[in-house]
Amino acid sequence: MSALQALLRYPFKSKPPSPLIAHIRNKLFDCVVKGFSVVFVWIPSHCGIKGNEKADRLANEAVVCGDTVPFKNYCQDLATLPRHYLRDSWDKVWAESSCSKGKYYFSIQSQIPRKPWFSILRLGKIATTILIRMRLGHTTCPVHLARFHIIDSPQCECGHDFGDLNHIFFSCPIHDRTSFLYSLITLRVPFPTSIQTLLFSFNPSIYSVLSDYIYENNIRL
Numbered sequence: 001m002s003a004l005q006a007l008l009r010y011p012f013k014s015k016p017p018s019p020l021i022a023h024i025r026n027k028l029f030d031c032v033v034k035g036f037s038v039v040f041v042w043i044p045s046h047c048g049i050k051g052n053e054k055a056d057r058l059a060n061e062a063v064v065c066g067d068t069v070p071f072k073n074y075c076q077d078l079a080t081l082p083r084h085y086l087r088d089s090w091d092k093v094w095a096e097s098s099c100s101k102g103k104y105y106f107s108i109q110s111q112i113p114r115k116p117w118f119s120i121l122r123l124g125k126i127a128t129t130i131l132i133r134m135r136l137g138h139t140t141c142p143v144h145l146a147r148f149h150i151i152d153s154p155q156c157e158c159g160h161d162f163g164d165l166n167h168i169f170f171s172c173p174i175h176d177r178t179s180f181l182y183s184l185i186t187l188r189v190p191f192p193t194s195i196q197t198l199l200f201s202f203n204p205s206i207y208s209v210l211s212d213y214i215y216e217n218n219i220r221l
């Protein structure tokens with residue numbers, strides 16, 4: 001069916017079609033010129049065709065032990081190979097390099113996701129940016145800025161404690177955390193907890209609660 005859909009598709013709009021499709025369309029054009037009428041029929045799962053199971057079995061055997069010549073590879077066939085190779089080699093580098101650097105981030109993201117983690121959450125640009133920084137461990141909280149001598153004191157502006165992420169999310173009196181804590185309890189998050197534990201969970205609901213807290217308290221990190 002997908003082959004028939006490819007034949008129907010407008011060939012100059014999306015990504016280039018397989019050369020086989022172009023070849024078939026060319027043949028169809030020849031048929032039209034010669035006055036032939038060609039009808040394509042798609043039969044689901046080859047149903048009702050005698051010998052179908054045998055054909056399937058032979059096709060599967062050919063994958064393993066079929067002849068490799070003569071064959072013709074098109075660029076579309078080969079283009080998928082580097083993607084698999086790059087993915088595998090990236091996974092290996094990711095795991096090996098985590099032994100020496102990026103350990104904190106690796107503990108949050110032990111495998112490279114097929115899509116960025118934030119693509120399924122849709123938390124808005126500000127919360128997504130802040131959560132990315134929190135996951136990387138590079139925020140603009142006072143403790144972090146003081147470590148790099150960008151500001152003099154690691155104290156939070158409230159003056160009660162050091163301005164790290166746990167203080168900002170769990171104890172800073174400047175922020176209202178009523179709905180934040182209620183939501184975490186509703187999600188059965190065991191207390192006491194920490195911002196690291198919440199980030200490690202990679203629970204979309206917990207990330208949503210963190211995002212709500214960021215927006216409600218106009219937090220910029």
Ligand SMILES: [Zn+2]
Pocket residue numbers: 156157158159160161163167168171172173174
């Ligand atoms: Zn504070």
